[in-house]
Amino acid sequence: MARTSRPARRTEETRRDRVVAAALDLFSRHGVRRTSMSDIAEAVGIAKGSVYLEFRGKQQLLRAVAEVVAREIVDAAGAAAAQDGPLAARVSAILLAKFWRLYDLVHSRPHAAELIGARDQTAADLFRRADDRFADLVTSTLTAAAQAGDWRPRESLTPREVAAALLRAAHGTSYGSARLSAAQYRDRVQLAVELILAGAERAR
Helix, strand or coil: CCCCCCCCCCCCCCHHHHHHHHHHHHHHHHCCCCCCHHHHHHHHCCCHHHHHHHCCCHHHHHHHHHHHHHHHHHHHHHHHHCCCCCHHHHHHHHHHHHHHHHHHHHHHCCCHHHHHHHHHCCCHHHHHHHHHHHHHHHHHHHHHHHHHCCCCECCCCCHHHHHHHHHHHHHCCCCCCCCCCHHHHHHHHHHHHHHHHHHHECCC
């Protein structure tokens, strides 16, 4: 029987991709309200009508931008989890994939907070699913380490409970501080991870 040829994997950036990338840049620099569909079309180098062929309006485009940010975070966290190395280093890299990305975005772009704020309205379901996948990834990483004997949590603690503590600590990394550099942020996350993992481990 002849094999049916599969469609070639997409390697070129589509017009939709370019519109979303331009929207992310303009929304985060100038704000969602101050950015028009015409501004986005001009940035992409296409007619305004072509933007509307991809998206019905700004809210749908904002949702697409939020989806890209959420997907990039989950993908980066997954890549970090797949790396070799000590558990604390891998968990730190997973947490940084999310929390440093959001921290840096908000502090480097004057209106990026509007995109993160979309979690409360336009893209709440997208961010909720991404948060769940992220938490599951941290939990599965701890579970695998416990099963392999690389980490021995106390019997009173589950990997999910420890993962929740790690997420809360990473979320509060910048609390009470002026703008942190990438190195400072990384060092704080790594310290928190090492302390939590050690504190949760069974006495030897």
